[in-house]
Amino acid sequence: MSTLLEARRVTKIFGGGLFDRTSTLALDDFSLAIDGDRPSITAVVGESGSGKTTLSRLLLGLTAPTEGRVRYEGRDLQAMSRAEWRAFRRDVQVIFQDPYEVYNPFYRVDHVLATPVAKFRLASSRAAARGLIEDVLRAVGLRPEETLGRFPHQLSGGQRQRVMVARALLLKPRVILADEPVSMVDASLRATILASLRRMNAELGISILYITHDLTTAYQISDNIVVLYRGSVAEAGDVELVVKQPRHPYTQLLLSSIPQASAARTWMTDNAMASAAVYDAAGAGCKFAARCPSVASRCREAAPPLFQTDRHRAVSCYLHQDAPSLAPEAMVSAFALPSVTRGRRS
Amino acid sequence: MRNLLVHYGTPLGAVTAADSVSFSLRAGERLGVVGESGSGKSTLALAILRMIKPPGRIDAGEVWLDGVNLLALSDEAMRQVRLARIALIPQGSMNSLNPVMRIKDQIADALRDHGLAPSRRQVEERVRELLESVGLRPEVADMFPHELSGGMKQRACIAIAISLRPRVIIADEPTSALDVVVQKQVMETLARVQKDLGASVILVGHDMGLMAQFVDRLGVMYAGRLIEVSPVRDIFTQPLHPYTEMLIASLPSLEQKGTFRGIPGLIPLLRDLPPGCAFHPRCPHAVDRCRAEEPRLREIRPAGWAACHLR
Ligand SMILES: Nc1ncnc2c1ncn2[C@@H]1O[C@H](COP(=O)(O)OP(=O)(O)OP(=O)(O)O)[C@@H](O)[C@H]1O
Ligand SMILES: Nc1ncnc2c1ncn2[C@@H]1O[C@H](COP(=O)(O)OP(=O)(O)OP(=O)(O)O)[C@@H](O)[C@H]1O
Ligand code: SF4
Ligand SMILES: [Mg+2]
Ligand SMILES: [Mg+2]
Secondary structure, three states: OOEEEEEEEEEEEEOOOOOOOOOEEEEEEEEEEEEOOOOOEEEEEOOOOOOHHHHHHHHOOOOOOOEEEEEEOOEEHHHOOHHHHHHHHHHEEEEOOOHHHHOOOOOOHHHHHHHHHHHOOOOOOHHHHHHHHHHHHHHOOOOHHHHOOOOHHHOOHHHHHHHHHHHHHHOOOOEEEEEOOOOOOOHHHHHHHHHHHHHHHHHHOOEEEEEEOOHHHHHHHOOEEEEEEOOEEEEEEEHHHHHHOOOOHHHHHHHHHOOOOOOOOOOOOOOOOOOOOOOOOOOOOOOOHHHOOOOOHHHHOOOOOEEEEEOOEEEOOHHHOOOOEEOHHHHHHHHOOOOOOOOOOO | OEEEEEEEEEOOEEEEEEEEEOOOOOOOOEEEEEOOOOOOHHHHHHHHOOOOOOOEEEEEEEOEEOOEEHHHOOHHHHHHHHHHOEEEEOOOHHHOOOOOOOHHHHHHHHHHHOOOOOOHHHHHHHHHHHHHHOOOOHHHHHOOHHHOOHHHHHHHHHHHHOOOOOOEEEEEOOOOOOOHHHHHHHHHHHHHHHHHHOOEEEEEEOOHHHHHHHOOEEEEEEOOEEEEEEEHHHHHHOOOOHHHHHHHHOOOOOOOOOOOOOOOOOOOOHHHOOOOOOOHHHOOOOOHHHHHOOOOOEEEEOOEEEOOOOO
């Protein structure tokens, strides 16, 4: 496998140093690699504050890791030449959670789309540029005549988000990092946008990192999945395995908490007194220990390593300590598990 | 609710956010209202409480609660109905808690407002009871909103809403900002307090999974109209309206991969609705009549109502 984009043993701490009690450990010795040979869709799921956006900002070189490296085609993002950086900025595109901050409020949205066309010389004439822009807008379900010519505040959150998807499409990048690309979009349209991400992967060979709190859409579009819990990997591997036979207690809790859109009612229990999530200070042990129904004394002593429970899955939980553990430097290849479900797509 | 009509005045002309909306709610029932963003769900919820603010206006309709038409009440009488008989957990309410007031004072305000629990001791007692009923520790009473997690804030909002033991609880997207694990806890809390009070619930939202698991009957809104109302089980097995059918087909599931698809076309602009059925430009079954005549909500099968000419 040749690695296109990679985070290797990355830690990100906000505010203060490692031992400062007011600091936040947003990402904790995290590794992930995106394969350049086989374009895949990798989902990163986790609850609010688990470190998803921090990860995407690190992978884009928008923040520097406190420890560890982020590399694109083997080059450390922090050490790139101007030409390498320019190529990186074209090859790796992003769709952000709150697209509002990406827009300059004084420019019409046309600007957001016209800038990359000019900067990367995507069209030979004004008319060709306009045609290109209209095509990508329609591809994400926007009416060009109702979108172009408007200022960012004149669009709804969902519309702004779709303009960003359109912009990413425009550049035909090698990697798209999509951070909650459909969280502000309605159900009927969500399917359309996710289907277009999937098409970009299958037809244009673009690798996609889909960052979300929504396990259901993650399951639908991805090959591999990483479940984050407070900056650490709880479970990672083939999406079919992780979703159908979750092994980490947190993944199990997440899956059982999702209300299913079906006639079968199994969701509600009478155990309403379970108090709101307790967030204790991260101790030395497993970060999930405070909420874990299977917690044992050793869980509080040291954080569990990743155990490779299946060929295509790793779980960070002592319940699986009989499986071989993975050394941190082996993590990268453990996450970039070749998908067993490839070829299923049209 | 009968024939509700609500307009919002905008610089580009009046927008009809609710048009001839009618439905009924039984005692102890949980009714869901779904629809895409801007379809009029919050408008409907606010109209029940006469809380539509200018430039919005209720132009017609009746809202009957236990034999009284709320839309005909005096302002003072309506003020008494709010909270005491119908309580609203507004959209984004966890962020509308007063940041400089302790939780107990925010609950006490509601009690005093309606002349209940006059003594300080009675207030403290009631606050403790209410917090306990939503699964919050008594210490929370003395905390400020920023000291609480999202789920705890949402529970505090439920505590305020039920403080006067209302007959109807209207919850507008009560969990849309929460993680699934916390969402489940909050909804279980709501279900329990509802049962204790014997109240009815109107749950407004767009999460079909949440609706499937929580409500008894479901109303589907499209472009300011209620286009289907059916028992929730029927909605998922035999939807009546083509929009409902396509909406359900667009939902991703954890069961089977690659099965969902979007609804082609766009949501129409409310100030520029197509003639006839508002859904006809996106409907695969549309015939001439759909383009000319607006379908009314009719009972198609027992308890199953839909607004579609082909039914
Ligand atoms: N610039 C920053 N300064 C200080 N702390 C930060 C900063 N950015 C993020 N954090 C903290 O790091 C942690 C991870 O945040 P992050 O935004 O990555 O979470 P997330 O998984 O994207 O959450 P969400 O689902 O809410 O978007 C949080 O505790 C957050 O408060
Ligand atoms: N104050 C207002 N002024 C003008 N138009 C308004 C106002 N409030 C709502 N509207 C319009 O009325 C329509 C219905 O709005 P409403 O808030 O009821 O939708 P909703 O279904 O609750 O949407 P969401 O899912 O986004 O909460 C929308 O088209 C909206 O733009
Ligand atoms: S390591 Fe222990 S506390 Fe952590 S998830 Fe596994 S059993 Fe639970
Ligand atoms: Mg984020
Ligand atoms: Mg609303």
